[in-house]
Amino acid sequence: MTRDPKKLSEMERAIQTIGRIVGDAMPPGVGFVLTLHSTGEAGWSTYITNLKRADTVKAMREMALVIEQNLDAPPGAILRENKQ
Numbered sequence: 001m002t003r004d005p006k007k008l009s010e011m012e013r014a015i016q017t018i019g020r021i022v023g024d025a026m027p028p029g030v031g032f033v034l035t036l037h038s039t040g041e042a043g044w045s046t047y048i049t050n051l052k053r054a055d056t057v058k059a060m061r062e063m064a065l066v067i068e069q070n071l072d073a074p075p076g077a078i079l080r081e082n083k084q
Contacts, residue, residue, distance in 0.1 A: 008044040011036050019048035026050070033059055 015036055022032050031051040038044045049056045066072050073079060 004038075004044055007038065008046065011038075011044065012046050015046055015048045019050075023050050031055065031059065033063075 015034060019032075019034060022034060026032060031049065033047060033049040033051065033056050035045060035047040047056075051059065070079065
């Protein structure tokens with residue numbers, strides 16, 4: 001992944017703003033992880049969370065399994081990768 005430092009810096013500022021808004025809106029005991037990723041050749045990714053690092057990794061692994069197994073899609077849903 002080739003990093004674009006200018007774009008990454010811009011997105012880190014944006015995600016910090018979004019993270020404050022999300023964090024302020026969540027009741028106590030609710031954690032969040034927000035990730036941003038580029039598309040195309042000049043790749044970058046960043047994230048923000050209000051969880052401890054170990055809890056963030058656990059939450060992201062659990063969400064990856066849900067997504068990989070299509071457990072987040074309602075029955076009969078047309079998934080993006082299946083659209084023509």
